[in-house]
Amino acid sequence: MTRQGGFRRVPRALARGRGGAVPGVDEAAAVSAWLGRYRGHTHTAYKRESSRFLDFVCSSGIAGGLVGATPAVFEEYARTRPSEDVARYGLQVLRSLYATLCERGVIKVNPVPVVKGSSRAKPSVHDKHFTQAELVTIGGVIDALAHEPGGHRRSYSTRRWIFWLLAYTGAQREEIAASSRRPALTMGNLHCFRQVEHATATCCWVLDVRDSAGLLRRIRLGDALVAELVRYRQSLMLNWHPRPDDETPLIVGNGWRPMGAQGIYTNVQAMFAAVASHLQGQGLESRLVARLEEATPYWLTRSFYALDRSGDNREERHTSKEMTHAVLD
Incomplete structure (x- = not known):
């Protein structure tokens, strides 16, 4: 043979x-x-x-x-x-x-037994989120995978951006995905505002999204997420910060088209599987590997609120009544 x-x-x-x-x-x-x-x-x-x-x-x-x-x-x-x-x-x-x-007709019957669910108890709804340490570990593995032979950096850059965008804003994937029911989000939906607090004006970035009811929500981006935005735009060979007329999709899919909810789901699940496989191959983080096998994109959304309640979230999200639009140079 x-x-x-x-x-x-x-x-x-x-x-x-x-x-x-x-x-x-x-x-x-x-x-x-x-x-x-x-x-x-x-x-x-x-x-x-x-x-x-x-x-x-x-x-x-x-x-x-x-x-x-x-x-x-x-x-x-x-x-x-x-x-x-x-x-x-x-x-x-x-x-x-x-x-x-x-x-392909090589065999007629699939001989592999159907894989039964793990005997482990499934996590309760209160456990369906990641800790700050787990998020950092996952982010580090994504970086490592991007530099492996055969690793497609553009693909991993997109997945890293989706990962931190959900985790650092608490947005639902349906809110940031392209949809026939509403215009697709672009980089132009990111605005720089001057926020006045205690007579001091500071510039901050916010993202305008619409929830399932069509109501406008303004999500503030913390410094860490702004850094991720810059990193993602650099991977796309774009200037660091978007301008109001920037038509680049917020999440770039195939053919430079906006990525839909299913595309986001597929990319996040593929990312979870790749990270779990990498950690498993290294014999590391067995508990995190088990959790990644159960995880869905919604875990990232829940992570924001769980970390916010625990005081372990580095980001802030709110709508300020004292925001005025800043002119971008």
């Missing part, structure tokens, strides 16, 4: 495993097609997991390679993994792979 892209080209004689494979179908091409759906760190993590499973199959002497694996093989493989969470993650990756093998 020869290897192609790290996987074996399976002869017809071995192409009929437990799943009832169709003879003459190239297993390596099917695996390549599956991996081609992913990019950056996700691609690297999925290839590593599938290659690890293939090594297990080869060392176990299972005939037929990938297509010869039965449900019992996957259960045995799961028992070799260092923890329940790692095993669940591996089986989820492999089930995705074998779903593609089914689609």
